[in-house]
Amino acid sequence: MMQLQSMQRKGGHYLWWPFTQHSLVPEDQITVIDARVGDNFMIYKNANDSDIIMPQFDACASWWTQGPDLALQLELARQVSYASGRFGHVMLPENVYEPALQCAEFLIESIGKDWASRVYYSDNGSTAVEIAIKMAFRKYLHDHQLVTETDSCKNVLCLKVLALRGSYHGDTLGAQDAQAPSAYTGFLQQPWYEGRGLFLDPPHVFMHNRKWHIDIPKSYIELNKSMTSVVKLSFQARSELFDKGRDSSELAALYKEFIRTNMCACVENCEHLAALIIEPVIHGAGGMTLIDPLFQRILVNECKRKKIPVIFDEVFAGCWRLGVQTCIQHLGCTPDIGCYSKLLTGGVVPLAVTLASSGIFESFKGDSKLLALLHGHSYSGHAIGCQAALTALQWLSDPNTNPNLLSSTMTLAELWDPARVSELSAHPEVQRVIALGTVFALELKASASESGYGSLLSRGIVQALREDQVYTRPLGNVIYFMCGPTTPPATCTKLLDKLSRQLDVFTARKHANANHACG
Amino acid sequence: MMQLQSMQRKGGHYLWWPFTQHSLVPEDQITVIDARVGDNFMIYKNANDSDIIMPQFDACASWWTQGPDLALQLELARQVSYASGRFGHVMLPENVYEPALQCAEFLIESIGKDWASRVYYSDNGSTAVEIAIKMAFRKYLHDHQLVTETDSCKNVLCLKVLALRGSYHGDTLGAQDAQAPSAYTGFLQQPWYEGRGLFLDPPHVFMHNRKWHIDIPKSYIELNKSMTSVVKLSFQARSELFDKGRDSSELAALYKEFIRTNMCACVENCEHLAALIIEPVIHGAGGMTLIDPLFQRILVNECKRKKIPVIFDEVFAGCWRLGVQTCIQHLGCTPDIGCYSKLLTGGVVPLAVTLASSGIFESFKGDSKLLALLHGHSYSGHAIGCQAALTALQWLSDPNTNPNLLSSTMTLAELWDPARVSELSAHPEVQRVIALGTVFALELKASASESGYGSLLSRGIVQALREDQVYTRPLGNVIYFMCGPTTPPATCTKLLDKLSRQLDVFTARKHANANHACG
Missing domain, CATH: 3.40.640.10 (Type I PLP-dependent aspartate aminotransferase-like (Major domain))
Structure with missing residues (x-):
């Protein structure tokens, strides 16, 4: 416990964290990481006055870098040792x-x-x-x-x-x-x-209420109002978006x-x-x-x-x-x-x-x-x-070592259960979701003042997920999960279920606050 | 030999080297490095149709990064392995x-x-x-x-x-x-x-003809002609330059x-x-x-x-x-x-x-x-x-592990033999030398067209040094040696002696060419 407390205190004393407003990080919320084991941090915690070390799923994939399961992690350690010694x-x-x-x-x-x-x-x-x-x-x-x-x-x-x-x-x-x-x-x-650029507004794609939508910026519509009325802007399946047949669509002509x-x-x-x-x-x-x-x-x-x-x-x-x-x-x-x-x-x-x-x-x-x-x-x-x-x-890149890799298409298997993703997209507090490869993201509905990179709206959910052994770090009002290319889909399903529960808590608390304010 | 040749060919085929004009690097001059051992590369060579591996002193300190002797190199490999496995x-x-x-x-x-x-x-x-x-x-x-x-x-x-x-x-x-x-x-x-700056011309210091000189840009002299005539611009010993007593000199007033x-x-x-x-x-x-x-x-x-x-x-x-x-x-x-x-x-x-x-x-x-x-x-x-x-x-930083560290001053011992440095500064083809810490540098005298970063003047000397088991890479017409903080001074002395010999060859060849041109 002494060590835990001293590391939290010293970390807050010597380190200057990137992308972090130090004023908003209380000392007791600093995570002390003892090791990593595959997809998990092993973190120090103090529970009931005793020191424990527990796993926490690293759902930021350590800032978008992580790939290995435990077997690859150990192999990488061996290879790093070898290259270090030789060269x-x-x-x-x-x-x-x-x-x-x-x-x-x-x-x-x-x-x-x-x-x-x-x-x-x-x-x-x-x-x-x-x-x-x-x-x-x-x-x-x-x-x-x-x-x-x-x-x-x-x-x-x-x-x-x-x-x-x-x-x-x-x-x-x-x-x-x-x-x-x-x-x-x-x-x-x-x-x-x-x-120093010509910066174009791109069309965004997202799932909302169980359907995929394309959000076309106003400037496109102003350019050609007759065309925009006929283009197809929603899809049942994500795969339709990647269909090369779309090259000859009206939407393609509008984009061009x-x-x-x-x-x-x-x-x-x-x-x-x-x-x-x-x-x-x-x-x-x-x-x-x-x-x-x-x-x-x-x-x-x-x-x-x-x-x-x-x-x-x-x-x-x-x-x-x-x-x-x-x-x-x-x-x-x-x-x-x-x-x-x-x-x-x-x-x-x-x-x-x-x-x-x-x-x-x-x-x-x-x-x-x-x-x-x-x-x-x-x-x-x-x-x-x-x-x-x-x-x-x-x-x-080898189906023999990467259990998620489908040798037929040389793509990863679907890691985020489509039914759950669809369900989350219909949640009343959710603006949009996306899921592709190792990435799942969800944007909370937010007023103008609550949205954007500086938003603190998701803070409660993020904190609760950390307590529930999932390490996340939001991008403003966007909460995302990122796993490794070898993470078992069942693990991803658990993550989505945990998020779903926290969303319900968030919603209930919001309604309670609203009622309290009315009362 | 097959491997050597294939590595040279493939290296020249796949790699895009930084700061390198590929047109100026013939395939047979690509260095194939098999390993590093302390201060030395171990390089593949083909001598008399047989494969050999020989040491070459890395006098670029692998682009200014290297510190370890072999003992520290092995300790670093252990520590890197440990951190890699744990985190x-x-x-x-x-x-x-x-x-x-x-x-x-x-x-x-x-x-x-x-x-x-x-x-x-x-x-x-x-x-x-x-x-x-x-x-x-x-x-x-x-x-x-x-x-x-x-x-x-x-x-x-x-x-x-x-x-x-x-x-x-x-x-x-x-x-x-x-x-x-x-x-x-x-x-x-x-x-x-x-x-986006105010860029000031600084006063340069160098050794030439066995004495240290300060070269003051013209703009200083124009500023205060009366003062520049009285300031002291040469020294016998490098240590005088670092003497804090100079703060009250006329030169200090001119700088200010x-x-x-x-x-x-x-x-x-x-x-x-x-x-x-x-x-x-x-x-x-x-x-x-x-x-x-x-x-x-x-x-x-x-x-x-x-x-x-x-x-x-x-x-x-x-x-x-x-x-x-x-x-x-x-x-x-x-x-x-x-x-x-x-x-x-x-x-x-x-x-x-x-x-x-x-x-x-x-x-x-x-x-x-x-x-x-x-x-x-x-x-x-x-x-x-x-x-x-x-x-x-x-x-x-520990005199117990760094043999060059003087515990009295917490500075490194003099690595570049002052007598040899002085001698080199008096060589007829040498514009200037400097030596401090792990760095020794020598600028060749050059015409305007032969000087600067794009200069190829030093190429012959550099190539000859590589043949003589010293890996250097010049900065235009500046040849430098860089060792590690733990490199034995005797090793540095050998490097200076090798350079001295190559300078003599360079001078002799230059004179021969001049005579040939006259004749």
Whole structure:
């Protein structure tokens, strides 16, 4: 108990937690983690004045990084030990060593199959995105004959990204500038932020009242009122959304018109859209919103037509997070550049890769070092991370070791029981739910003042879930569960049942408060 | 041999090396690294048609990260294994676990002693700097009553950093914008770069012809011609540079005048200098230039007087790299924010910390999550990195385990034999040398077209050193050696002797070419 109390006190004293308002974290609510065992934290608790250690399901998948069941966790520990003993770290430029090479080879042959030819290593999603943007811009300048402009001309070139409102690409300035304004980019957060993009409002998809709906922004409707009256905006099954047959629908035509109109306006304004960057299928940190895959596919194809390099930021979505090895499988189109991190190492150490096509790579060749991509980090391609990544990716991509992997489709089995998901979508306090791959998310109905990233509305439910051995951390009024690609579906079902119970408590308390207020 | 050839070919096929012009790397010059043993790579070589593995001293300290001798390397492997097995990774916000806590506590009690109160974890130097800038700006806005400005006012506030020309702070855009224009920031590298700072030319220090010299930029001399004629600009011993008695010298007065004049001009221009960021003592990637510590101390004190938060970017210089645990010891003044990475984990996995004073921390407190520092990376404070950092820092800071550490001064013994350094400084092909802590650097004399980061002048020497079992990688026409804090001085002496021999070969070849050209 002494140790527990001292760790809580010291943690609150020395650490500065990311994304955390310290004023809102009472000391006794700090979680003391003694170990992790597969999907579970083992946490210290003080119950009835005695020290206990109990499991708590890590429903944040340790900030979206975790893949392993216990068997893979132990295998990763072995591989990390091996690489640490043999290599420690050896520097990458102009060198080659087994873990960095084998990991690169595996990535090119799997995620990068048929489009990528090179692997650029860095340390996290944000740096992978900064690298991707630099790559895309160079390729754009090449393809549009802007490389040889004189320096004075370069100064007036306005290069922008094309991106979607609500997408998140990391917290370093270059990655931030590629994002639309949000809670993360305010003046008090980074006064240098400027939002250098054409940011389009994407159509959102969600389940409500047992049906899937597409929410089309007003601006689309204003563009073509006659068309919007005929398009189909609801579905019985999620799978219909991913059906490539939709490419010839009226909705596809509307999307195309919206995208072209906005891109043209930008070009008329003398701005160069020099890269498309998207989070495929789900916007993660932006609130776990599902974007219509049809819209993203059309956007990619439009950009390819105009020789605008396409970046898939799969830092969150890739490596089995959304039920597939890469969302290329969901979208049915390939990028020129792809960013991967988080689950890449199975969830043990930081490592990121930016995959690039040969066309991207060639645009950095020349007779001078100054033309090379002059971006790097000392631990680029560190042996420990590469060894872990190779092990985790092979393990998770093999039906013999990943019990959830269906060899027929090479997708994960449905982890979130559809009947329960449907049931939750009809709960009176629920605005929307989504479920795909290892992710389930639920947005609570909220007034304007209670919604958004700063919202504390879900705090009671989150606290109760933690007491009920489920560790969650909300995104404002959005509560999400994230499991590993190997988590048994039965475990996910238990999570949904626990949430359902807490929602009922939340509802009852709300009504009681309302009655109390009336009385 | 098959394996060697296949690794060279595959490495050149799949990898995209950072900071490398692939066109300039022939396949047979790719180094194949089989393992690392303490300070040495073990490399595959093909000699007389047979496969051999031979040691090559890693004189880049694997891109400036390495600390361990073989004993520490093995201990780090054990600790990494332990943390990997016990924790894998567990997320940080609102949580506490032993490695993250103990590492933070150690840092606050050592590097942060008497000034820092909080540890913010991230993944590499660049992210540590982005975080530091966000911290500094918030504190500045608080201290200068600018937080409560309305949004429209905020849009016209021009916040800049004060920084030194030639300093390097990382490759993500926020870190880049805090640097003066350089080879790393050109339009083709990142079209969004803008250099948002007042960049001062610092006085450089170097040894030439057996004496230490201070090179004062012209702009200082123009400022006060009468004074510049009387200041003392050369020294016999490096230690004189670090003598605090210089604070009352004429040179100190000149520095102060220069700094104040430039800062005033900025303020008159309605620009806010909202942070000072420096690499203490040596500019690393900028070409291994030693900056007069007197100048940096005066700069820090001027900023503190004006309530401008001070950032020490010790990513390269900290953690024993320059012979001391922190360059605070060299400069004799403390920052508000400090950035550490590279050697932090002893050189095994990426991890970075941004240390902050309590004043900095408090400026993010409030009743809303939106006021918190909303910057983070999934692996922030990952257990494996923290465990390695704790182990490495304790090991290197203990005279019982670090054979080079002098317990009397808590500095490293002189690693680079002063007589040999002096000798090299008098070589006819040498422009300058510096030696401090684990770093020795030598700049070759070069014409304008042969100098700078893109220079290939040193290529022959570097290649010959690699053949002679010393792995180096130059910064243009600057050749440097970097060892670990535990490397025996006798090993360093051998490196200098090898360099000396190659310099003679270089000189002889140059003369032969000149004679050939004449004839």
